[in-house]
Amino acid sequence: MYVVDKEYAVAAKAIDLLLEEKAHAEGRNLYAGGKARAMARTLALQGPRALPNALFDALMSAFVALASQRALGREEAALEAFFAAVDQAWGASRRRPVTEVLAQVRSTRPYAAALHQEDSPFPSLEMLIPSVAQTARRWGHSLGLVSVLTDEQRVFTDDALRTVLEYATSPIGMTLLTRERGAPVKTVLRGSSADHPSIQLADLLAGAAAAVTERHVGNPSPAAEGLWPVIVPLVEQSSLMPYDDPAAQLVGLEARRARRAR
Structure with missing residues (x-):
């Protein structure tokens, strides 16, 4: 099972589409030594605690609004809204590692402005x-x-x-x-799931995994308590989650916060 933490995926995309592009233009490799991954993890894991009063949610939402297809036709407004959110978050950050990442993001306006200028066959945030x-x-x-x-x-x-x-x-x-x-x-x-029982089984497993991941981030349920011992061993280690060992992390309950249902 390949699990995607959507919040972490958005943070990773922000690093990839903005900071990595800037680093590449400057002749640097942000992927070397896992620097890009470390910055994405810092933003995803420490951001909710570092940014008070729902500023982290506002920051992530502003980036999604900028990078998604719904920004087409209103790119300038989405750009201004995103960097306003970045500046506000940077000024309010209570954790130095998050402040340092946001300080770098503040310098990426030219790369953010170019997000929709290049033809891409698929949406940037499609996972x-x-x-x-x-x-x-x-x-x-x-x-x-x-x-x-x-x-x-x-x-x-x-x-x-x-x-x-x-x-x-x-x-x-x-x-x-x-x-x-x-x-x-x-x-x-x-x-089609109507023609292939294997797809029906995959749908059932996906629903079970969703319950287990919700349990992990603070939204437990009786179903998740019964399912996690079965689901966790099936989780792929390269899953898009902010941990070196996603399966081991899913066993426990995250103290980060209870997330909104998605």
Whole structure:
């Protein structure tokens, strides 16, 4: 099971689309030594405590409004709203690591303004496509030659599935030491839950995982208490969560805060 922490994903996207772009333009590699990941974790894990009075939620919402497709046609207003939120959060931050990350974000206005200027085949904040691609890589490396069947989703166009297959079968990594070979994935196809019992089973597992992750972040339920011992061992270690060992973390209850239901 590949789990995506949406809040962490947004923080990671902010680092990737703004700070990493700035670093690259300056001849620096923000991915080296895990610097980009560390900054995203700082923002996601410490941000809620560092920013009082719902400023963290306002900051994340402003970035989503800027980077998502709904900013088209109102880019300047979204840009101004985002940097107003950044400045307010930076001024109010109660934790130095968060303050330092926000100070760097304040200098990325040219890169934020360019978010919608380049043609991209997929929305910047779309997480289903990279999630399926990463899952395909893991299955291929674990089992050998595999084919992947996805549920019908609007985002899973033929182009999107070709991109998933290309990523899954291509080498990735910034250096020779970190380079990972492509996975043996034969094909990636769409299917319907009405025709494929495996997709029905995947839907059930996804619902169970959602309950377990809600338990982890402070929204427990009787179902989650019964399910977590079964679900946690199935969690993929490369899941998009702000931990080195997502499965081990999901066993416990997060003290960060009770999040809004999503």
